Amino acid sequence: MSILEIxxxxxxxxxxxxxxxxxxxxxxxxxxxxVIILLAxxxxxxxxxxxxxxxxxxxxxxxxSGARGFGGRRGGASATIRKPLxxxxxxxxxxxxxxxxxxxxxxxxxxxxACVIGTNTITPSTFVGTWPSYFEASNTQVLKGSYFTNDDVxxxxxxxxxxxxVATTLFGTDNPVGQxxxxxxxxxxxxxxxxxxxxxxxxxxxxxxxxxxxxxxNSITGYQPLSSILVEAKSPTATTPAQTExxxxxDARHGIKGNASADFSIFNQASLLTTSATSSQTFTTLLGAVxxxxxxxxxxxxxxxxxxxxxxxxxxxxIRKAIGAPKGAILSQFLIEATILSLFGGAFGVLLGILGxxxxxxxxxxxxxxxSIFIAFGVSALIGVFFGGxxxxxxxxxxxxxxxRHE
Amino acid sequence: MLQLAVAVVAAExxxxxxxxxxxxxxxxAIKQYGVGEASIFALDDVSLTIAAGEYVAIMGPSGSxxxxxxxxxxxxxxxxxxxxxxxxxxxxxxxxxHLSIVRGRKIGFIFQSFNLIPRTSALANVExxxxxxGVKGAERRERAMVALEVVGLGDRVHHEPTELSGGQQQRxxxxxxxxxxxxxxxxxxxxxxxxxxxxxxxxDLFDQINAAGRTVIVITHEHDVAQRAKRIIRMRDGKxxxxxxNKERVA
Numbered sequence: 001m002s003i004l005e006i007x008x009x010x011x012x013x014x015x016x017x018x019x020x021x022x023x024x025x026x027x028x029x030x031x032x033x034x035v036i037i038l039l040a041x042x043x044x045x046x047x048x049x050x051x052x053x054x055x056x057x058x059x060x061x062x063x064x065s066g067a068r069g070f071g072g073r074r075g076g077a078s079a080t081i082r083k084p085l086x087x088x089x090x091x092x093x094x095x096x097x098x099x100x101x102x103x104x105x106x107x108x109x110x111x112x113x114a115c116v117i118g119t120n121t122i123t124p125s126t127f128v129g130t131w132p133s134y135f136e137a138s139n140t141q142v143l144k145g146s147y148f149t150n151d152d153v154x155x156x157x158x159x160x161x162x163x164x165x166v167a168t169t170l171f172g173t174d175n176p177v178g179q180x181x182x183x184x185x186x187x188x189x190x191x192x193x194x195x196x197x198x199x200x201x202x203x204x205x206x207x208x209x210x211x212x213x214x215x216x217x218n219s220i221t222g223y224q225p226l227s228s229i230l231v232e233a234k235s236p237t238a239t240t241p242a243q244t245e246x247x248x249x250x251d252a253r254h255g256i257k258g259n260a261s262a263d264f265s266i267f268n269q270a271s272l273l274t275t276s277a278t279s280s281q282t283f284t285t286l287l288g289a290v291x292x293x294x295x296x297x298x299x300x301x302x303x304x305x306x307x308x309x310x311x312x313x314x315x316x317x318x319i320r321k322a323i324g325a326p327k328g329a330i331l332s333q334f335l336i337e338a339t340i341l342s343l344f345g346g347a348f349g350v351l352l353g354i355l356g357x358x359x360x361x362x363x364x365x366x367x368x369x370x371x372s373i374f375i376a377f378g379v380s381a382l383i384g385v386f387f388g389g390x391x392x393x394x395x396x397x398x399x400x401x402x403x404x405r406h407e
Numbered sequence: 408m409l410q411l412a413v414a415v416v417a418a419e420x421x422x423x424x425x426x427x428x429x430x431x432x433x434x435x436a437i438k439q440y441g442v443g444e445a446s447i448f449a450l451d452d453v454s455l456t457i458a459a460g461e462y463v464a465i466m467g468p469s470g471s472x473x474x475x476x477x478x479x480x481x482x483x484x485x486x487x488x489x490x491x492x493x494x495x496x497x498x499x500x501x502x503x504x505h506l507s508i509v510r511g512r513k514i515g516f517i518f519q520s521f522n523l524i525p526r527t528s529a530l531a532n533v534e535x536x537x538x539x540x541g542v543k544g545a546e547r548r549e550r551a552m553v554a555l556e557v558v559g560l561g562d563r564v565h566h567e568p569t570e571l572s573g574g575q576q577q578r579x580x581x582x583x584x585x586x587x588x589x590x591x592x593x594x595x596x597x598x599x600x601x602x603x604x605x606x607x608x609x610x611d612l613f614d615q616i617n618a619a620g621r622t623v624i625v626i627t628h629e630h631d632v633a634q635r636a637k638r639i640i641r642m643r644d645g646k647x648x649x650x651x652x653n654k655e656r657v658a
Contacts, residue, residue, distance in 0.1 A: 319522045323536040324511015327504050401483045
């Protein structure tokens with residue numbers, strides 16, 4: 001009795017009841033497809049978080065005025081005098097002895113103004129006056145044109161680097177470099193446009209105008225305390241010691257002692273995103289578990305259908321045994337039937353999964369995990385053997401006289 | 408053509424059977440159902456010898472133990488105690504897995520309800536036992552075709568059971584039984600579901616098969632059917648009550 005022969009019997013058995021065969025395969029197919037798609041969604045969302053992590057510059061910390069906000073220190077007693085952040089605070093953070101983990105510092109003055117050229121207007125969501133170190137610390141790269149320089153800051157030149165959203169709103173497809181726009185009524189010459197950043201959550205990273213700190217103060221905002229200080233640590237792992245160094249320096253400068261609450265807060269973007277990356281991993285695990293359960297349900301579907309098939313075909317099994325079919329031949333026939341169900345169900349599931357991963361699902365672009373395809377397919381094949389095993393062994397151990405008597 | 412085919416089958420039969428050795432030898436067979444007071448002896452110390460080339464009818468009312476005997480002779484069931492030699496091999500101590508091989512090689516079954524595999528052509532049905540024995544495709548097909556010719560169904564090999572009459576289905580079953588060249592053809596109420604004409608055709612076929620040298624055992628409760636055999640064994644309450652040659656046939 002060749003195995004090929006048994007495979008032929010098995011296929012013939014499956015063709016007898018096509019609808020049932022198709023529905024059983026559907027169970028496995030949905031299981032496999034959901035494993036692939038849900039893992040791809042999980043993978044896609046953690047990739048998305050990872051890339052916004054990269055975009056932000058994982059090394060950066062933001063010091064804000066006031067004790068509010070994420071990562072702020074909360075003490076028992078309230079601060080006696082609230083001191084604003086100043087340029088002197090920023091330069092103090094550049095001390096290589098007290099702050100060895102800090103690479104560079106960029107003081108930031110937020111500007112609230114609209115930019116206009118002709119009839120086109122935009123109010124950038126991020127409009128800052130700062131130092132050239134801002135570009136590196138915030139991982140903002142100029143694509144066309146150039147960055148402004150320390151000299152531009154010293155001289156208070158009215159130059160601007162703009163983001164893609166601002167460029168297209170104001171200039172359409174024209175090259176904005178060299179053009180002049182008016183922001184808050186003051187003319188600024190555009191010297192560069194930045195690389196597309198995409199949006200981070202609800203904030204459009206490309207709705208951006210960056211001008212020298214001095215020109216912002218001279219012409220638009222006036223001389224005011226800094227809105228924040230952007231600090232770049234020397235490496236991603238140095239952000240935590242850098243945060244301590246900032247706290248120590250600013251505590252000393254602002255006269256904050258003991259348990260007194262600070263009048264500034266440090267926003268660690270990396271740690272925020274690491275938290276969301278962790279939660280995204282949990283999310284992926286949960287999705288995977290749900291998918292695995294649906295695969296399991298599909299497997300139980302196979303057991304169920306195979307048990308029904310064995311009962312239905314008891315007489316046929318009896319005939320086969322009476323005319324000399326050994327136990328192994330019957331066992332293999334039903335095992336192969338179950339395996340074919342799960343293999344084909346699995347193969348269709350892989351196709352469906354790959355297809356389904358091309359669609360954006362609740363705002364996440366799924367990214368296929370190649371291993372999940374092999375695992376899901378492999379597991380579905382094993383499911384055939386595992387869940388088909390019990391019905392098959394029941395069929396094989398039927399006693400021929402009883403099986404023949406079955407109506 | 409038919410005569411020729413029968414001759415071929417006959418020649419094979421003579422080759423495969425050693426004349427001196429009985430095909431069936433049952434010694435003190437007991438089959439007991441249940442235990443203690445409620446136990447029933449379906450076979451109560453039955454001894455039986457059937458030689459090669461015999462045509463035997465086993466008769467008896469229902470409950471006489473003839474079906475139990477048939478199941479044991481057919482290696483479908485095992486007895487509680489006693490010995491059973493089939494074609495010289497002791498099979499009373501074999502397990503189900505070995506029994507299935509013995510059934511495939513030594514016994515050709517014919518059942519009252521035909522027991523063909525549904526939705527499967529006559530040819531595939533006849534090939535099936537040979538497939539389980541590992542006979543290769545081409546040889547299998549040829550032997551199946553010959554067997555179907557012998558039973559007169561050479562023109563209906565691709566019909567499925569539902570496309571054949573009862574008599575034709577039973578003849579497919581006979582072809583299936585013959586194709587494996589068994590030591591023994593075992594028929595359990597083979598005419599029970601057939602009309603008179605089909606019954607006569609089938610019994611004629613049995614005569615031919617037996618004439619060609621094959622051992623035939625028919626279990627029946629019909630007097631007419633039993634009268635076609637050369638030896639008639641009557642059973643009652645699990646015992647053989649008479650065992651005699653059929654004078655009409657053995658002249």
